[in-house]
Amino acid sequence: MQQEYRSKSYSHIIRIILILIAVVGVGVVVRAMVMPKSFGEFGHYRGDAVVDEINRPIRNGTNASCLVCHPYIRKMHMEGVHKTVSCEFCHGPMADHVKDDKVIAHLPKKQGEEIKILCLRCHNQIIRARPKESIKMISMPKHLEDQKVRIDHNCNQCHNVHAPLMWVNQAKAIVGAGEDSK
Amino acid sequence: MSPEHGAAAATALTNFVFPNDLHVHWSLMIVLYPYITGIVAGAFIVSSLYHVFHIESLKPVSRYALVFALAFVAFATAPLLNHLGHPERALSMMFTPSATSAMAGFGYIYSAYTVVLILEILLIYRPTLVALKQTSSGFMQKLYGILTLGSDNVSEKSLALDHKIIAFLAAIGIPMACTLHGYVGFIFGGVKANPMWATPLMPVIFLLSASVSGIAGIILSYILIKTFTRKAIDMDCVRTLIKFLWGCFILDFVFEMLELFSHAYMATHHWEALRELYFGPLYGTFWIFQVGIFSVIPFVVLGILSLVRLPDIIVKVVGSIVSLMILLQVLLMRWNVVIGGQLMSKSERGHTVFHPEWLEKEGILVSIIIMILPIVFLFILSKVFPFWLEDDPAVNKQSA
Amino acid sequence: MMDIIQKEMSRDRRAFIKNVLGGTIAGSLLLVIPAGAMDMGNIPEQIPGMRDDSGTFISKKRKFAFIVDITRCIGCGSCCVADKNEYQVPDGMYRTWVERYVIDDEDNVYVDSPNGGLDGYQQPRKDIPHPVRDTFFVPKLCNMCEHPSCVQVCPVGATFQTEDGFVLIDDKRCVACGYCVQACPYSVRFINPKTKTADKCTWCYHRVRKGLLPACVNVCPTQARKFGDLNDKESEVYKILHQPHVVSVLKPGMGNKPSLHYVGLRREVV
Numbered sequence: 001m002q003q004e005y006r007s008k009s010y011s012h013i014i015r016i017i018l019i020l021i022a023v024v025g026v027g028v029v030v031r032a033m034v035m036p037k038s039f040g041e042f043g044h045y046r047g048d049a050v051v052d053e054i055n056r057p058i059r060n061g062t063n064a065s066c067l068v069c070h071p072y073i074r075k076m077h078m079e080g081v082h083k084t085v086s087c088e089f090c091h092g093p094m095a096d097h098v099k100d101d102k103v104i105a106h107l108p109k110k111q112g113e114e115i116k117i118l119c120l121r122c123h124n125q126i127i128r129a130r131p132k133e134s135i136k137m138i139s140m141p142k143h144l145e146d147q148k149v150r151i152d153h154n155c156n157q158c159h160n161v162h163a164p165l166m167w168v169n170q171a172k173a174i175v176g177a178g179e180d181s182k
Numbered sequence: 183m184s185p186e187h188g189a190a191a192a193t194a195l196t197n198f199v200f201p202n203d204l205h206v207h208w209s210l211m212i213v214l215y216p217y218i219t220g221i222v223a224g225a226f227i228v229s230s231l232y233h234v235f236h237i238e239s240l241k242p243v244s245r246y247a248l249v250f251a252l253a254f255v256a257f258a259t260a261p262l263l264n265h266l267g268h269p270e271r272a273l274s275m276m277f278t279p280s281a282t283s284a285m286a287g288f289g290y291i292y293s294a295y296t297v298v299l300i301l302e303i304l305l306i307y308r309p310t311l312v313a314l315k316q317t318s319s320g321f322m323q324k325l326y327g328i329l330t331l332g333s334d335n336v337s338e339k340s341l342a343l344d345h346k347i348i349a350f351l352a353a354i355g356i357p358m359a360c361t362l363h364g365y366v367g368f369i370f371g372g373v374k375a376n377p378m379w380a381t382p383l384m385p386v387i388f389l390l391s392a393s394v395s396g397i398a399g400i401i402l403s404y405i406l407i408k409t410f411t412r413k414a415i416d417m418d419c420v421r422t423l424i425k426f427l428w429g430c431f432i433l434d435f436v437f438e439m440l441e442l443f444s445h446a447y448m449a450t451h452h453w454e455a456l457r458e459l460y461f462g463p464l465y466g467t468f469w470i471f472q473v474g475i476f477s478v479i480p481f482v483v484l485g486i487l488s489l490v491r492l493p494d495i496i497v498k499v500v501g502s503i504v505s506l507m508i509l510l511q512v513l514l515m516r517w518n519v520v521i522g523g524q525l526m527s528k529s530e531r532g533h534t535v536f537h538p539e540w541l542e543k544e545g546i547l548v549s550i551i552i553m554i555l556p557i558v559f560l561f562i563l564s565k566v567f568p569f570w571l572e573d574d575p576a577v578n579k580q581s582a
Numbered sequence: 583m584m585d586i587i588q589k590e591m592s593r594d595r596r597a598f599i600k601n602v603l604g605g606t607i608a609g610s611l612l613l614v615i616p617a618g619a620m621d622m623g624n625i626p627e628q629i630p631g632m633r634d635d636s637g638t639f640i641s642k643k644r645k646f647a648f649i650v651d652i653t654r655c656i657g658c659g660s661c662c663v664a665d666k667n668e669y670q671v672p673d674g675m676y677r678t679w680v681e682r683y684v685i686d687d688e689d690n691v692y693v694d695s696p697n698g699g700l701d702g703y704q705q706p707r708k709d710i711p712h713p714v715r716d717t718f719f720v721p722k723l724c725n726m727c728e729h730p731s732c733v734q735v736c737p738v739g740a741t742f743q744t745e746d747g748f749v750l751i752d753d754k755r756c757v758a759c760g761y762c763v764q765a766c767p768y769s770v771r772f773i774n775p776k777t778k779t780a781d782k783c784t785w786c787y788h789r790v791r792k793g794l795l796p797a798c799v800n801v802c803p804t805q806a807r808k809f810g811d812l813n814d815k816e817s818e819v820y821k822i823l824h825q826p827h828v829v830s831v832l833k834p835g836m837g838n839k840p841s842l843h844y845v846g847l848r849r850e851v852v
Binding site for chain 1: 625626628656657658659660663664667668669670701702703704705706714717739740741742743744745750752753754755784787788789791792794795797800801802803804805
């Protein structure tokens with residue numbers, strides 16, 4: 001075979017090394033271009049991510065924020081036994097209702113059977129996993145039978161949903177019965 | 183995959199899976215990824231047994247094993263990119279790798295290992311490629327021109343330099359191949375939240391089963407390719423490979439069983455949940471298939487093939503079958519670890535179910551395609567890098 | 583009996599509002615959030631001490647704690663509803679959920695969580711073979727660990743721990759590899775199919791940083807969920823954690839040191 005070669009004995013090694021350096025160089029340049037500026041500001045993460053999370057729109061208000069605009073319900077709700085129940089649990093989040101200080105849509109009011117299901121989510125005695133001291137529990141339709149009421153009645157025919165004992169106490173006052181009687 | 187054992191009624195009643203545990207997040211793609219890198223690592227070890235440890239009988243497959251490894255390493259990222267929710271951000275792992283995350287090591291370990299592998303192939307094959315450049319034309323000639331890096335120098339001095347570099351690459355290639363698959367084992371072994379995965383033995387088990395799958399892959403493909411191309415098989419090479427396969431498999435099987443046995447013996451509170459798993463949904467895939475059929479039988483058969491002098495035809499046929507069984511065993515092991523480990527809920531009270539679909543994004547069809555692609559690529563590579571020394575036009579001058 | 587509980591609950595609420603009005607926010611009586619900070623009118627603050635003298639919110643090194651009182655949870659699912667509304671969580675994914683535990687006479691434990699408790703618990707468990715001796719509800723959410731496993735394993739730095747101790751997720755960097763989901767011992771993380779990134783409860787960071795309670799704490803009708811800054815010695819959480827309550831965390835053996843504490847935690851709970 002020929003003894004004369006066009007390339008030097010080591011030129012392929014040089015080329016390999018150059019290619020590797022070029023690849024690493026391209027990598028470093030690309031990294032500098034795509035790295036977010038705030039990365040590493042507080043730790044091994046993008047500092048702006050914290051700001052992004054803070055700026056997430058708030059969707060639920062609080063009861064206080066609902067009652068600012070709904071004073072009639074406010075009086076009933078804040079004086080009744082349901083004052084710890086969230087408005088938005090039954091009606092939906094505030095963000096679906098108010099945007100930029102304007103009403104954008106009306107929140108649904110529960111009707112009919114939906115009301116009974118909602119009440120029983122908390123007050124159903126048949127689900128025995130509830131701590132007995134914290135909440136009054138009844139079972140249906142036994143509760144209606146006990147109260148001598150027709151069993152096709154819905155909860156909100158005797159109980160104002162915003163202040164459940166309001167009408168009950170008023171009825172007792174009319175009848176002249178004491179607070180403790182059934 | 184199998185009926186529940188034990189008090190089925192009580193288990194069904196008390197079965198509770200955390201709501202977020204119902205879905206198995208790491209599915210077929212994550213089963214395939216360690217499988218592919220395992221085969222790569224194992225094939226590289228076969229090559230290194232010749233290049234570094236000078237096991238002469240493995241010379242016939244020493245170069246083929248490297249090309250085989252290259253064919254599979256080219257597709258190691260495919261299952262991962264398919265799995266990611268945002269594959270376009272995948273390079274973040276190389277730009278901002280987290281120092282505490284085993285998975286962050288992937289970008290650099292994989293890149294470095296692939297570079298070493300490609301360099302080793304180019305340098306070992308260089309005299310062959312130079313000779314082939316002179317005898318080819320058109321596109322192939324240009325391709326060989328690039329692969330030889332524009333150099334036609336195959337003098338003694340040049341080849342001696344190559345030889346030194348090859349020896350160095352082969353030497354560091356072994357720990358790199360071990361890292362390529364060992365870190366995958368640590369990805370699982372470092373997850374304390376999963377009682378099946380969290381063991382220091384996990385990198386060891388993964389590495390041993392990698393070697394086993396690579397050696398079995400070389401044996402099977404060597405016999406099949408030589409048979410279909412009607413060429414002579416070097417039986418000494420095959421017999422040596424089988425012995426190494428047996429040796430590695432003994433270690434692999436022992437560690438796999440040891441891990442399970444330690445859990446059962448120590449019977450910490452995690453064992454309850456693990457036992458429900460191994461004797462419940464995993465009963466079929468683990469005890470019947472992985473252990474019973476695909477571990478015990480190959481264990482015995484490989485022993486016979488290694489210790490008893492049998493006729494060539496038996497070694498070829500039985501050797502091929504048992505290599506296929508080992509390849510399936512390793513795939514089943516990956517399935518049982520990856521998917522089996524996720525079936526157990528972190529509630530320690532139940533397990534969820536997993537049914538792979540044919541046509542989903544990470545489904546069976548995609549998995550089959552991903553496993554076929556390296557084989558297709560291997561075929562293409564065979565047209566560029568001649569596998570066998572007897573086909574090599576530069577065989578008189580080769581240095582390796 | 584009910585009245586006494588009611589008085590207790592309203593006292594705590596009054597105390598919060600008193601703090602706001604009484605000026606623990608040094609000198610500032612701001613109840614009006616500057617326009618643009620929130621899209622929805624004026625929401626009075628709920629957490630004292632979130633602002634500095636000039637009225638801007640500050641993030642000094644805080645030590646927030648979340649307490650869940652199992653003896654008060656009634657399984658109504660208000661918390662799950664509020665959470666789903668706040669973050670528009672896709673169906674089948676849960677940032678918080680409520681589990682029901684039923685224990686029978688033979689000490690078998692039956693746990694369920696239909697739809698994560700989102701619809702409340704409308705049916706009792708009808709499949710218990712022996713008489714039931716005890717039942718209770720356990721709300722679950724992110725434990726906000728001091729040594730979070732999820733942050734440790736994230737390969738790209740997409741989940742991280744802020745200076746005020748919250749573990750958050752960067753939606754723009756997460757690749758959804760799923761490693762954090764595997765690493766969390768409490769299964770609070772999931773891959774959100776809409777954003778294709780990891781997701782989890784963040785203790786309503788965006789609300790807390792604006793002085794509001796997390797949505798689930800805000801709606802709980804029985805005060806089973808409590809939230810506050812342990813640096814504030816008047817806060818309820820401080821008092822609870824410094825009294826001889828039986829307070830515990832989930833899976834303490836994992837070494838993650840959760841900032842989520844349970845009052846009345848039962849040994850059957852994992």
